[in-house]
Amino acid sequence: MFSILDTLKMCAGLAGGLMLYHLYAVSIGYPSAARQARAGYVLVAEKSAAEAQAAEMERQRNAAAEAGEVHRKRLAAAEAAEHAAKDTLETEIQSYELQISEKNRACAVTAADRQWLLRH
Numbered sequence: 001m002f003s004i005l006d007t008l009k010m011c012a013g014l015a016g017g018l019m020l021y022h023l024y025a026v027s028i029g030y031p032s033a034a035r036q037a038r039a040g041y042v043l044v045a046e047k048s049a050a051e052a053q054a055a056e057m058e059r060q061r062n063a064a065a066e067a068g069e070v071h072r073k074r075l076a077a078a079e080a081a082e083h084a085a086k087d088t089l090e091t092e093i094q095s096y097e098l099q100i101s102e103k104n105r106a107c108a109v110t111a112a113d114r115q116w117l118l119r120h
Helices: 006-030 031-101 111-119
Strands: none
Touching: 031 111
């Protein structure tokens, strides 16, 4: 059916096809090597994503701690200002009472009035 010449042509065609596939695989890269490289890339990508997530969580934790510290300082300053305002009010009340007593007049401010002034 096939002559020897046909068999040689088919073998030459097959060898040429294998040679072309080999050149393609060498120039582009073998599929198994590409799969291995992609598998390694996935591991590296997952690792870098996990590191970025950890860095972001640490940044958020540090920002929350800093915000808490700033809030604590503001609260302390507000409490100090409130205490100073109360002291000033007490001093003003005592000064007023002293002025009235020097003029021999009675002070109409009762304890309830004094408490109302302290609250407002």
